[in-house]
Amino acid sequence: MIKEIIMPKNGMDMFEGVLVKWLKNEGDPVEYEEPIFMVETDKITMESESPAKGVLLKKLYEDGTTLPVFTVIGYIGDPGDKIPDNTETAIEKDEKNEKQEINKSDIIKNDAAVSSQGGKIPATPYARELAKEYNIDLGIVTPSGKHGEVRGDDVKKAVSSSTPLARAVISAEGKAVLEFTGSGTGGKILKNDVLQQPEKTKKVPEITHDSHDEVVNIPLSGMRKVIAKRMISSSNNVPAVTQCVRADVTEMLALREKINDGVEKQDKISVNDLIVAAVGKALANNERFRMTFNEDHFELHSAIDIGVAVSIDGGLIVPVVRDVNKKNISLISREIKDLAKRARNNMLSADECGNARISVTNLGMYGVYSFTPIINEPEAAIVGVCAVEDVPAVENGVLVNRKKIMLCITFDHRILNGSEVCEFANEVKFYLENPCKLLI
Amino acid sequence: MREITYAEAVREAMSEEMRRDENVFFMGEDIGVYCGAFGVSKGMVQEFGEKRVIDTPISETAFVGAGIGAAVTGMRPIVELMFSDFMAVCYDQIINQAAKMHFMFAGKVKVPMVIRTAAGGGTGAAAQHSQSLEQMYTHVPGLKVVVPSTPYDAKGLLKSAIRDDNCVMFLEQKKLYRTKGEVPEEDYVIPLGKADIKREGKDVSVITYGRMVQMSLDVAEKLEKEGVSVEVLDLRTLSPLDTDAIIKTAKKTGKVVVVHESVKFAGFGGEVVSTIMESDAFFTLDAPVKRVGALYCPVPFNPTLEAAVFPSADRIETAIREVL
Numbered sequence A: 001m002i003k004e005i006i007m008p009k010n011g012m013d014m015f016e017g018v019l020v021k022w023l024k025n026e027g028d029p030v031e032y033e034e035p036i037f038m039v040e041t042d043k044i045t046m047e048s049e050s051p052a053k054g055v056l057l058k059k060l061y062e063d064g065t066t067l068p069v070f071t072v073i074g075y076i077g078d079p080g081d082k083i084p085d086n087t088e089t090a091i092e093k094d095e096k097n098e099k100q101e102i103n104k105s106d107i108i109k110n111d112a113a114v115s116s117q118g119g120k121i122p123a124t125p126y127a128r129e130l131a132k133e134y135n136i137d138l139g140i141v142t143p144s145g146k147h148g149e150v151r152g153d154d155v156k157k158a159v160s161s162s163t164p165l166a167r168a169v170i171s172a173e174g175k176a177v178l179e180f181t182g183s184g185t186g187g188k189i190l191k192n193d194v195l196q197q198p199e200k201t202k203k204v205p206e207i208t209h210d211s212h213d214e215v216v217n218i219p220l221s222g223m224r225k226v227i228a229k230r231m232i233s234s235s236n237n238v239p240a241v242t243q244c245v246r247a248d249v250t251e252m253l254a255l256r257e258k259i260n261d262g263v264e265k266q267d268k269i270s271v272n273d274l275i276v277a278a279v280g281k282a283l284a285n286n287e288r289f290r291m292t293f294n295e296d297h298f299e300l301h302s303a304i305d306i307g308v309a310v311s312i313d314g315g316l317i318v319p320v321v322r323d324v325n326k327k328n329i330s331l332i333s334r335e336i337k338d339l340a341k342r343a344r345n346n347m348l349s350a351d352e353c354g355n356a357r358i359s360v361t362n363l364g365m366y367g368v369y370s371f372t373p374i375i376n377e378p379e380a381a382i383v384g385v386c387a388v389e390d391v392p393a394v395e396n397g398v399l400v401n402r403k404k405i406m407l408c409i410t411f412d413h414r415i416l417n418g419s420e421v422c423e424f425a426n427e428v429k430f431y432l433e434n435p436c437k438l439l440i
Numbered sequence B: 001m002r003e004i005t006y007a008e009a010v011r012e013a014m015s016e017e018m019r020r021d022e023n024v025f026f027m028g029e030d031i032g033v034y035c036g037a038f039g040v041s042k043g044m045v046q047e048f049g050e051k052r053v054i055d056t057p058i059s060e061t062a063f064v065g066a067g068i069g070a071a072v073t074g075m076r077p078i079v080e081l082m083f084s085d086f087m088a089v090c091y092d093q094i095i096n097q098a099a100k101m102h103f104m105f106a107g108k109v110k111v112p113m114v115i116r117t118a119a120g121g122g123t124g125a126a127a128q129h130s131q132s133l134e135q136m137y138t139h140v141p142g143l144k145v146v147v148p149s150t151p152y153d154a155k156g157l158l159k160s161a162i163r164d165d166n167c168v169m170f171l172e173q174k175k176l177y178r179t180k181g182e183v184p185e186e187d188y189v190i191p192l193g194k195a196d197i198k199r200e201g202k203d204v205s206v207i208t209y210g211r212m213v214q215m216s217l218d219v220a221e222k223l224e225k226e227g228v229s230v231e232v233l234d235l236r237t238l239s240p241l242d243t244d245a246i247i248k249t250a251k252k253t254g255k256v257v258v259v260h261e262s263v264k265f266a267g268f269g270g271e272v273v274s275t276i277m278e279s280d281a282f283f284t285l286d287a288p289v290k291r292v293g294a295l296y297c298p299v300p301f302n303p304t305l306e307a308a309v310f311p312s313a314d315r316i317e318t319a320i321r322e323v324l
Helices: A090-104 A125-134 A152-160 A164-173 A191-196 A222-237 A250-260 A271-285 A329-344 A418-433 A435-439 B006-020 B044-048 B060-072 B084-098 B134-138 B151-163 B212-224 B243-253 B269-277 B280-284 B303-309 B313-323
Strands: A003-006 A016-022 A035-040 A045-049 A054-059 A065-068 A072-077 A240-248 A291-294 A297-300 A306-308 A310-312 A315-317 A358-362 A381-395 A398-412 B003-005 B024-028 B053-055 B076-081 B114-119 B143-146 B167-173 B180-182 B196-199 B204-208 B230-234 B237-239 B256-263 B290-294
Touching: A035 A072, A125 A152, A125 B280, A164 A191, A222 A315, A240 A418, A250 A271, A250 A398, A250 A418, A250 A435, A271 A306, A271 A329, A271 A358, A271 A381, A271 A418, A271 A435, A306 A329, A310 A329, A381 A418, A398 A418, A418 A435, B003 B006, B003 B151, B006 B024, B006 B044, B006 B151, B006 B167, B006 B180, B024 B044, B024 B060, B044 B053, B060 B076, B060 B084, B076 B084, B076 B151, B084 B114, B084 B143, B084 B167, B114 B151, B134 B143, B134 B167, B134 B237, B143 B151, B151 B167, B151 B180, B196 B212, B204 B212, B204 B243, B204 B313, B212 B230, B212 B256, B212 B313, B230 B243, B243 B256, B243 B269, B243 B280, B256 B269, B256 B313, B269 B280, B269 B290, B290 B313
Parallel strands: A306 A358, A358 A381, B024 B053, B024 B076, B076 B114, B114 B167, B143 B167, B204 B230, B204 B256, B256 B290
Antiparallel strands: A003 A072, A016 A035, A016 A065, A035 A045, A054 A072, A240 A398, A291 A297, A310 A315, A381 A398, B003 B180, B143 B237, B196 B230
């Protein structure tokens, strides 16, 4: 029985994945649920398992190909099974889907040589012939000729980097193909790239080489792309306010020292672990912090799930400690250590990320005094933890040294008001300043 | 295969044809004991005698006219003009008589004559001894025009010219007389009207003939190292012209440079370019067609100035880069 191997969809917001590496060769026997290839999603790299027992009959794509989810990437079956002929590539699918629309579309011009932008476009005879053949408006082709004329290769480039329908729309809008960034297979510009992102379109800058500044293009990894997308979305969509509160952690540090005394290094608890525990308690008591904003209503969540930002090579990842309120500090500490370690080794599973109510991000180890973290949507807030500082204080008329820490809380002002955040902040502060309350 | 010079190849073609056909004879200025101004006819008077290798007076009109008369009566004369520039002296004989007679006498008369001559510059021979005047003859219906670029082509084309029943202008390149190349000892002919791809390429076509062929090949070799693949088409015969070969190479690469040693203005290159423009090769052109030719200027005696007037490898390379 022949079975399709597909690019899995490992999360609601996963639209494409990278086939990082096949773990089996064509002809290799595979067991049911045996890992057969590595897939990189927006968030993580993980193994993907075989849908059946049999032989890997066919790989349709090479290592390193980025593919839309649910694309058939290979076949498993018994030796001698016939592989279906209609192994159309995703590119062909893109074009086929759009072709059906084209038949309905009347925006394709018959006279390709005359641009929608008016006037005659300077082009070589060869470029004109190609434009006619591909039914492409010469006005949307970026010329490379010495006299500003469109040449044959320019047309070929425009054709290979976009679908026919996308070109028709570009033509109708009076723009050039190279102004758009493609999201289709192999970077092809699809109709939606043109329709959805008119503001984001930009001319590909010419790389200039002056004497002291050499510019090198570094492609975005899947993770960097997602970080960029999320940050822009959060920055644009969330009315964010940051409030800072200072807590005296002298007692807490003393308690931590007692707890860690004589404990193996890997079992020692950190300041961050204690802060996560304190935030967990405050989160349980302040239900507005467990809300998400959904157009005409708030969604109130019950679970006390906290994201912990982990800086990793090439990006940032936020694994989640679930049910913090039901765990003691040493368990929280162990979980955070385990999640961070696996995050750094790219070993997290998809359900270990996302769907937290609040995140904790800690720059204290870098001596940061204050910062304004960006909310990890759709969470209501994020707690930025700063460095512990020595602060002079007067106690019974005597000058003493106290240890203080700044917490910078950015919140979604659609969900929370400043006073509500103050209540939350003061509660976190209370637990940090009265750490024995954290233990019960 | 043995290598001989361009001059030796020409002599071999004449000698072989004279041995093969007793109607073939040879006349011109100082071609006998003196062996011609470039030594082409060395030993020929000794082999064939003064009746078949005839030294003429210095009167181009007289001996070209005599050649036409002999041809009309059934002989196959080879007439040598010492320098192609001197043809201007006998234009009436060539243009009004040799080229027209067959037609004026309703096909009852043929003029199977070859006018061999040393053409082109690069030898420091100044304005009256350095011209390339092929475009003067290609414009006259009734004449065939051949410009060989290698010893091999020279022998094969000259034998075809001698056997041809029309008046053939055979324009040897004086700068090439000493160049060597492989030439078979046996009898062979190269048909007139057939161009030759001297180098296959895919990025750009250089269409040329005569002395510029080797220069173009040198440029092609240089550009190959940069990854530019240059096709070099040697026309060999300008009339009749191998238009199929021109159109084919233009379609293949879409980028064409036409190179000739004669003056670019109103030169033969214009005909080559028009051949492309009038054909469906036009639609495959991906750059304006370029011509490289001599400057519009009488050829200077001063060697530095002479070099500046004629096309050079540098100018060919520049033109190729402009169309790439």
